[in-house]
Amino acid sequence: MTRTKLLGTTLAMGVVAVLLAACKPTFPAGSTLATSGLGPLVTITWPTIDVDTDKVVTEYRIDVDGSEIARVSAATRSCVVVGLPKGTTSTISVTAYDSAAQWSGDQATGIISATYAPPSTGSGSGTAKSCVPTTDTDGDRLPNAVETNGGTYQHAGATASNPNLADTDGDGIKDGDEVLGTTAGLDLPAMGANPVKKNLAMEFDWFDDNAEPGTCSAHSHRPTAGMIAKVATAYSTAPVSNPDGTTGISLIADYGQGGAFTGGNLIADADGVIAGGVGGTDFTAYKSANFASNRAGIFHYVLMPHRYNTTSTSSGQAEINGNDMIVSLYCYGSDQNVANTVVHENGHNLGLRHGGNVDTNYKPNYNSVMNYQYQFPGIDTNCTVPGDGLLSYSVGARASLNENALIETDGICSGVDVDWNANSVIDAAAVSVDINQDGGKSVLSDYNDWANINLAAVTNAGASPFGPEVVTEQPVPVSAQG
Numbered sequence: 001m002t003r004t005k006l007l008g009t010t011l012a013m014g015v016v017a018v019l020l021a022a023c024k025p026t027f028p029a030g031s032t033l034a035t036s037g038l039g040p041l042v043t044i045t046w047p048t049i050d051v052d053t054d055k056v057v058t059e060y061r062i063d064v065d066g067s068e069i070a071r072v073s074a075a076t077r078s079c080v081v082v083g084l085p086k087g088t089t090s091t092i093s094v095t096a097y098d099s100a101a102q103w104s105g106d107q108a109t110g111i112i113s114a115t116y117a118p119p120s121t122g123s124g125s126g127t128a129k130s131c132v133p134t135t136d137t138d139g140d141r142l143p144n145a146v147e148t149n150g151g152t153y154q155h156a157g158a159t160a161s162n163p164n165l166a167d168t169d170g171d172g173i174k175d176g177d178e179v180l181g182t183t184a185g186l187d188l189p190a191m192g193a194n195p196v197k198k199n200l201a202m203e204f205d206w207f208d209d210n211a212e213p214g215t216c217s218a219h220s221h222r223p224t225a226g227m228i229a230k231v232a233t234a235y236s237t238a239p240v241s242n243p244d245g246t247t248g249i250s251l252i253a254d255y256g257q258g259g260a261f262t263g264g265n266l267i268a269d270a271d272g273v274i275a276g277g278v279g280g281t282d283f284t285a286y287k288s289a290n291f292a293s294n295r296a297g298i299f300h301y302v303l304m305p306h307r308y309n310t311t312s313t314s315s316g317q318a319e320i321n322g323n324d325m326i327v328s329l330y331c332y333g334s335d336q337n338v339a340n341t342v343v344h345e346n347g348h349n350l351g352l353r354h355g356g357n358v359d360t361n362y363k364p365n366y367n368s369v370m371n372y373q374y375q376f377p378g379i380d381t382n383c384t385v386p387g388d389g390l391l392s393y394s395v396g397a398r399a400s401l402n403e404n405a406l407i408e409t410d411g412i413c414s415g416v417d418v419d420w421n422a423n424s425v426i427d428a429a430a431v432s433v434d435i436n437q438d439g440g441k442s443v444l445s446d447y448n449d450w451a452n453i454n455l456a457a458v459t460n461a462g463a464s465p466f467g468p469e470v471v472t473e474q475p476v477p478v479s480a481q482g
């Protein structure tokens with residue numbers, strides 16, 4: 001109204017050009033620049049700016065700390081700022097141009113501003129400042145413009161992830177959560193999460209105890225850096241391909257080692273022994289008290305007591321296709337035993353069974369740490385049957401073995417003889433032996449564990465009468481004691 005009246009007066013005075021030039025775009029009184037933080041990025045939203053009735057807005061201009069970073073069309077009133085420095089407060093301003101090429105920004109009423117400070121952790125969003133469209137086709141909270149779809153992850157301004165896939169690397173964690181942190185405040189970027197390379201996240205809580213002074217001295221079940229390194233290597237060397245062209249799975253392990261990893265902790269318990277197992281009252285209470293709720297669906301939870309079920313000699317328990325496990329090695333917690341058992345129990349969480357896709361145990365040609373034959377000694381690397389210390393799941397490369405007609409000169413691989421019937425002779429004729437001692441003879445098959453693990457199973461809810469199936473393990477074998 002004011003503008004129309006002013007315009008009329010102006011025309012009467014015959015100084016049109018002078019006063020039109022003075023009527024620059026102006027934001028309505030009380031206008032604010034709204035910000036919505038996306039970790040290293042921030043979405044800004046502004047109201048329509050007012051212009052004279054004979055003009056239109058042609059574009060909005062975005063500045064950061066007084067320097068122009070982008071212009072967007074007049075139809076746009078929201079965009080995502082990229083390239084702000086980590087851990088530093090930046091001032092973001094929006095101004096406008098009208099169809100008379102007048103800029104609003106040299107008058108206070110033509111500028112709206114807000115501040116934003118990206119987290120100091122994580123990989124930031126690069127140094128190229130821009131304000132990109134908010135369009136997010138796959139709903140992973142990353143604007144399409146930063147999902148550069150190919151190559152290696154750079155930072156939140158160039159993620160290499162696919163704008164049409166919410167979980168580009170298929171690890172069960174959405175691209176936006178891996179790049180920006182979760183909406184529940186879990187700082188996955190600070191932990192090294194990557195949207196184009198598979199991650200596997202595990203939290204370890206442990207007990208200290210002196211439960212069996214006759215067998216072992218006072219000790220802690222806290223993971224050691226050496227044990228964690230063995231687990232990390234087992235996954236990092238996996239023959240699993242990633243969108244960024246690498247192979248392997250990158251472990252995110254929290255055993256309270258500091259930095260971004262403060263979730264793993266000692267659990268105070270008089271004897272280090274818990275009643276019940278996975279999903280039992282003690283397990284549930286300890287998990288509830290020690291596992292941050294914003295890790296649910298992302299982290300596997302590993303409880304490391306001395307024993308569970310009070311007097312059980314079981315080395316562990318785990319959900320199949322789930323997120324919960326117990327590793328309980330009482331007096332036999334060497335790095336190798338613990339690492340192998342962690343990878344075994346986690347294999348159950350990832351959907352594997354003692355025979356891969358079946359429960360059939362001790363198949364000599366199922367060359368996986370999931371097989372009891374190879375859990376503690378590690379898998380076979382020289383075709384002689386006994387394990388050789390390599391901690392891994394199976395690649396499914398071994399030929400089937402027909403227990404009704406075993407060829408000893410074929411062995412399990414590479415033609416290395418195996419004396420299946422233990423008669424101290426490599427028989428020329430086929431022999432019939434129940435080699436996995438399960439009371440019957442059948443065709444035993446290998447299984448490609450690595451091609452079939454389900455990293456997204458971590459999203460399955462914890463054990464309950466209606467939750468995942470739970471596997472209970474054998475005692476630590478005598479060969480692994482000491």
Ligand SMILES: [Zn+2]
Nearest residue numbers: 209272306330
């Ligand atoms: Zn113990």
Ligand SMILES: [Zn+2]
Nearest residue numbers: 344348471473
């Ligand atoms: Zn098992």
